[in-house]
Amino acid sequence: VLEEKTKAIGEAKSKEEDCDDIPADALLKELLNMQKQQLTELLPELREREENSEQILDSAGLVLKDINNYGEKLSGIKQQYCSRLSQVSSFLRMIPKTEQ
Numbered sequence: 001v002l003e004e005k006t007k008a009i010g011e012a013k014s015k016e017e018d019c020d021d022i023p024a025d026a027l028l029k030e031l032l033n034m035q036k037q038q039l040t041e042l043l044p045e046l047r048e049r050e051e052n053s054e055q056i057l058d059s060a061g062l063v064l065k066d067i068n069n070y071g072e073k074l075s076g077i078k079q080q081y082c083s084r085l086s087q088v089s090s091f092l093r094m095i096p097k098t099e100q
Helices: 002-018 024-094
Strands: none
Touching: none
């Protein structure tokens, strides 16, 4: 973009040199029009990138939600296994030890 602006200024200067009777306000107006045209050309790409960014953020939000749900599910499974282990452990303590 900077190169294009520099090029546009260079073109405007060469036009000014070619035709010294161009008033400064006309030159400024021409430069503004060229800049407006360049910005207008960039607008669709910027909108597309914004949409892509929104889609990425939405996807990341869904992944984060899935991670949280999975963490909660694992926590529930952990509780179940702890409960079962506790039951087995208490059952094993009730069995009398046989002496050898």
